[in-house]
Amino acid sequence: MAKNDLKEIVNMIDPNHNIFHQAVKDVSESIEKIYDAEPIYKKCRVFDRLFHHDRIIKFRVTWEDDNSDVHHNFGWRVQHNNALGAYKGGLRFHPNVNEDTFKFLSFEQTFKNTLTGLPMGGAKGGSDFNPKGKSDREIMRFCQAFMRELAPFIGPETDVPAGDIGVGAREIGYLYGTYKAITEKHNGVLTGKAPLYGGSLIRTEATGYGAAYFLSHVLNNDDKDIKNLRVAISGAGNVSLHLAEKIIDMNGTVVSLSDSNGTLMSKDGFTIDDLKAIKSLKLDHRDRLKNYKKYDINGDYHDDKEPWSLCDYDIAAPSATQNEIDDKDTKGIIKSGASYVLEAANMPLTHKATLTCIEKGLIILPAKAVNAGGVAVSGIERTQNALMEQWSAEKVDTKLQNIMKDIYQSCVLHAPNCDGADKYIHGANIAGFRKVANAIIAQGGLN
């Protein structure tokens, strides 16, 4: 009966919200394992309440381009749950986003934030604005217009946004400056700020570094060493580049990076000098990987190709966007000889691709745990802002390493009877769910 209830709850989700439905289904398949044994959750209807967001805010953003032509886009802030603390989660600027995207991302964010052990609720937001090809002044005017609409709904004790796809340190600077101008308050309302005006050292690196730290615990448990392993990474943004940097730093071999136009491969592995040049290409020059020769980078470029079937590797690390790996891509991953999928992007596998990988014995390291390092250091940035302090890179990195170790241990602890390739998925989902559900019940649970 209880199992059917769960399925019925999942099926109540608006069928137009496919990605959100996929995220809920993924969590529900883990929660099934504890639902009957812990009837309080059912009695308090915690599970179905978590499938409904606290608040969905949608607004119009009107801005002017360099030719004085007027444009408008949509903006969203989706506040999912604040049982454990003020809402927290990034902003994404990408033309493909819609309400479904932010419902999925904010739902995932609540569970992820819970795993960090820091007092943070979950939210996500952004806009269907396309930053590609826009001048710096256009980006600034868009960010100013976006923040004019968003400012009434956020605050250091209510909702603290950060960056995500299309929103890096430059955009956070413009957004923060506008918030400060509107409110006259320098209160750390955004994280991912530059260290110059209140940002935390290591925040930029944290998601990628954290993913590598999580991986090292898993490998250690399996008596393996990253030194002997090859990692195929997709994406060439904040997460991918810092994951690659840490893997190379740990003497692992990174065989690929990609962007939305194609893949740059290095069968023998990128060197740290290659990576520096790739960072300069992507982050300083906002260029495309296909122009790699201009930057003296060693490799082979494959136009319009993803990394998964281009060479052999041990770890597939999708680090670009949701559902980037579908069932057809899994064939390449399986053929490559990989044993692990390190989900550095949010929900990078379709549901079918996840099931195929598990069936073939590929161990899935789930995004909620793997990429939680970014929000963990965002939480650490808030602490520094509240204390009016700036901690050293070493201190923040040590805290990040400890948090990733705790997350790994939580995943193991909360999936005691699971030993399949999906054990970390269940561990992360159950650990996250238990904490947020117990907080909802403890607070009387009527919100």
Ligand code: NDP
């Ligand atoms: P960035 O915008 O810095 O980089 C994204 C990279 O992925 C770019 O190389 C981009 O290519 C590529 N990409 C984006 N969308 C697509 C697409 N539809 N098809 C192919 N390639 C695509 O984003 P981040 O690195 O910050 O984020 C990557 C993932 O990690 C996302 O899932 C995000 O939600 C997640 N994440 C990020 C965190 C952070 O701290 N930044 C924290 C936790 C999760 P191109 O260069 O061509 O645009």
